[in-house]
Amino acid sequence: MNELRRRYLTTPIYYASGEPHIGHAYTTFLADTLARYHRQSGAHVFLLTGTDEYGQKIQEEAAKRGVEPQQLCDEMAARFASAWKEMDIEYDRFIRTTEEEHRGVVQAFLTRLHRRGFIYDDIYSGWYCVHEERYWTEKDLTPEGNCPDCGRPVRQIEEKNYFFRMSGFQEDLVQHIEEHPDWIVPEIRRNEVLGFLQQPLADLSISRPASRLHWGVPLPFDEGHVTYVWVDALINYLTASGAIDPDGSEGSQGFDDVTGSWWPADLHIVGKDILTPHAVYWPTLLMAAGLPLPRQLLVHGWWLSGKAKMSKSLGNVVDPLDLREEFGTDAVRWYLMREMPTGADASYTPERFLARYGELANVLGNLASRAISMIVRYRDGTVGDAAGSGLDGSIGSTLASYHEAMAELKVHDALEAAMDLARKANGYVETGEPWTLAKDPARGAELDEVLASLLRTLIVLSALFLPVMPRKMAELSSSLGLSSVPSLEEAVRIDTSTLEVRKLSPMFPKAETQV
């Protein structure tokens, strides 16, 4: 298989200490939308997601609930997996960091780094935030002396730690980022990393004493310490790629040759809060192991609870995931993908949700319902193969902008291009007035042209919206007489005269929820 047609995409692995929420769902929808786009274009796709199960946070949450950490992780991993199934996430693997295979790969990786002289031990003394699992220096702390990230109190500790010689890779990392302008998108995040790298890069503590934290992967060269959860977590991308033999106690199998595996990943999709581990720790760890770097990082922003005050006073703070019950998963996926410019922050408000839902109902849904009813009413479901330029020009330019936006990872722009085609098609109905043509038997050929052009457009629209609304587009394409949603390449070539179009029940019924 052509190497370029392979696409390995990843979501972060989610902490098994809490329930899936909108933040997790956004990252996962984004990954699934891109994965479906590539799959539909004929690429061989591997989409990875999973749960991050070790570390102090999980150990403490389990203790709080009075269960063993493994039991908590088993429950939460099942919750995440079923939430994703329910939301039509088509992942290829759900990895759990407590799996034997992953523990083996972490140990092989660390053995490799240790042998190569990139790990040393030292006494660490300073401040530690349990919640963030991070060490801080005095000057990092808030004026009140708390964790600068989460604001919680920190503890003073002094303990033996193993360190990774991350500082030695600073120049190579800067060079890599400078030579690959698209390695981190959007640019604002790339600049943030380059800015951070203007200061000297410190070495990275990669262990925690087992006396304090037992819930982790033991270091292969010192059983008295477990691996720092971020180091263990990042390696999940490698484990799932199949590049490294987990039984490789020598720590070398697969490191010198990754062919035949999915490594390197094409795209890590992450939120801006986890930029440093992905853009600094991970590439330098890989450099030290002598492995190729992932090809790209897509860093998205946060969903904020917009207009918080107003919602509070109205008492209607809604989690967009709750809207799935009334509007269906596809509508929520559409809203989240269309509303947030990939990479920026966005506020969730019920008003904006209804406005975006309105586009589905009034533009796409309306087009499908009127075009389909006319094809059924005037031509009994089968249009001729009338050529007619109709909307073909718009289809061509839409495809070009859609692919370009997807290639730049601007999913919101790709979706806007698709919706714009539906808008143009509604305009074409208005000006073409098929109902007038239908009244005049002498204008039958013109009517055929208009209807065939609308049918071709609906077929293309079903393919354009497939990645974001897989369920609805399956319904639409089936009512157009297709056995499945076609690829975009196929969509523009389908002979409309062979199709039997059937009535479609409203795809996006009128909303009952008012705001």
Ligand code: MSP
């Ligand atoms: N376990 C780590 C990731 C390890 S990856 C090797 C972690 N897990 S997490 O459960 O906290 O979830 C992380 C993902 O959810 C991040 O991409 C984060 O940006 C995303 N979100 C969490 N809240 C969010 C919002 N409010 N909005 C958008 N995404 C945010 O970090």
